[in-house]
Amino acid sequence: MGQQLFIFGAAFLGSAVESVEALTIVLAVGLTRGWREPLLGTAAALALLVALVLAFGQLIVTTIPDSALKLVVGTLLLLFGLRWLHRAVLRSAGVVAMHDEEHAYNQAVSQLGDAASRRDWVGFVLALKGVFLEGLEVVFIVIAVGGTGHGFPAAIAGGILAAIVVAATGLVVRRPLARVPENTLKYGVGVILTSLGTFWAAEGMGAAWPLDFVSILGLVVVYFAASRVAIALIRRPALA
Amino acid sequence: MRFLRAAARQVVGLFVGDWLQSVVVLLIIGAGWFAVTRFGAPALVPLVALLAGQLVWFARAASSPPH
Numbered sequence: 309m310g311q312q313l314f315i316f317g318a319a320f321l322g323s324a325v326e327s328v329e330a331l332t333i334v335l336a337v338g339l340t341r342g343w344r345e346p347l348l349g350t351a352a353a354l355a356l357l358v359a360l361v362l363a364f365g366q367l368i369v370t371t372i373p374d375s376a377l378k379l380v381v382g383t384l385l386l387l388f389g390l391r392w393l394h395r396a397v398l399r400s401a402g403v404v405a406m407h408d409e410e411h412a413y414n415q416a417v418s419q420l421g422d423a424a425s426r427r428d429w430v431g432f433v434l435a436l437k438g439v440f441l442e443g444l445e446v447v448f449i450v451i452a453v454g455g456t457g458h459g460f461p462a463a464i465a466g467g468i469l470a471a472i473v474v475a476a477t478g479l480v481v482r483r484p485l486a487r488v489p490e491n492t493l494k495y496g497v498g499v500i501l502t503s504l505g506t507f508w509a510a511e512g513m514g515a516a517w518p519l520d521f522v523s524i525l526g527l528v529v530v531y532f533a534a535s536r537v538a539i540a541l542i543r544r545p546a547l548a
Numbered sequence: 549m550r551f552l553r554a555a556a557r558q559v560v561g562l563f564v565g566d567w568l569q570s571v572v573v574l575l576i577i578g579a580g581w582f583a584v585t586r587f588g589a590p591a592l593v594p595l596v597a598l599l600a601g602q603l604v605w606f607a608r609a610a611s612s613p614p615h
Contacts, residue, residue, distance in 0.1 A: 379581075383574070383577050384563055386573065386577070386599070387563040387564070387570055387573060387574075388562055388563055390569070390573060390599075390603065391562075391563065391564070391565040393603065394565060394566070394569070394603065394606060394607060394610070395565065397603070397607045398607065398610055398611065401607070401611065403610065403611045437554070440555070441554060441555065441558045444555065444558050444559060444562065445562060448562055502599075506595075506596060506599060509577060509580075510580070510584065510592055510595065513580065513581045513584040513585065514584060514585060515584045515588065515589055515591070515592055516588075516589055517589070517592070518589065527596065530596055530600050531599075531600060531603070533600075534600035534601070534603045534604055535603060535607075537604055538603060538604040538607035538608070539607075541604065541607070541608055542607055542608055542611035544611075
């Protein structure tokens with residue numbers, strides 16, 4: 309039960325971060341070019357992403373032996389989580405600028421203004437491309453977290469719920485979700501995914517963790533402490 | 549075609565931010581696999597320490613000005 313909740317939470321938080329980025333693109337396209345094409349593009353991208361989850365999810369769970377699955381997916385999850393965590397450390401230390409949805413939104417709107425004379429399908433393609441590319445990370449998180457931990461329903465539920473919550477919020481405010489603490493979320497999810505990746509990769513090697521699943525909490529503490537040390541060592545005045 | 553190239557770049561970019569860091573992580577995992585099969589659970593301690601250590605190392609490397 310605890311493991312399923314952990315899988316649900318990791319899938320929800322990871323998917324929420326990426327959904328915010330996808331929403332920024334859809335809002336920028338919808339508010340500048342009308343809503344019909346961007347919404348059709350979004351629906352097409354979501355259908356493609358669901359098909360990917362179902363196809364690859366079933367394939368890896370039914371064809372790859374458990375230990376190999378844990379080693380390969382755990383290693384990929386570790387690389388994925390470390391990439392987020394590395395970026396979050398640099399942002400928190402002020403080495404690179406914080407991700408700013410308001411800025412990303414304004415940039416997208418300005419680019420769309422330049423493309424205003426093109427045909428109507430531009431809105432469809434932009435929304436499809438944006439949602440599909442951002443959604444690939446959601447697909448990976450759901451497949452990796454759900455497939456390796458035998459918790460596909462929990463992972464898929466977490467991913468879908470995150471997309472619904474973000475979409476509903478975007479529908480209400482009709483503005484980029486600049487108040488979502490995206491950098492903090494990415495930091496937290498980076499620590500969780502790195503810990504899960506280490507846990508599963510080591511299990512795939514044949515190691516038995518002391519206290520089994522509870523060891524993940526210990527890994528979370530270790531990676532969080534390492535990231536704080538890194539931030540303390542490289543801290544600079546914050547960039548805008 | 550451009551869309552497919554962008555999708556492929558995105559997939560590689562999911563796992564690789566810095567190629568050197570990714571290679572180092574894979575080497576640590578490889579060494580960890582070797583150590584775990586020989587020494588069992590105690591090998592997890594240096595494995596986790598190395599993975600946490602490379603996070604600090606590469607953050608420092610990324611923050612230092614280019615020569």
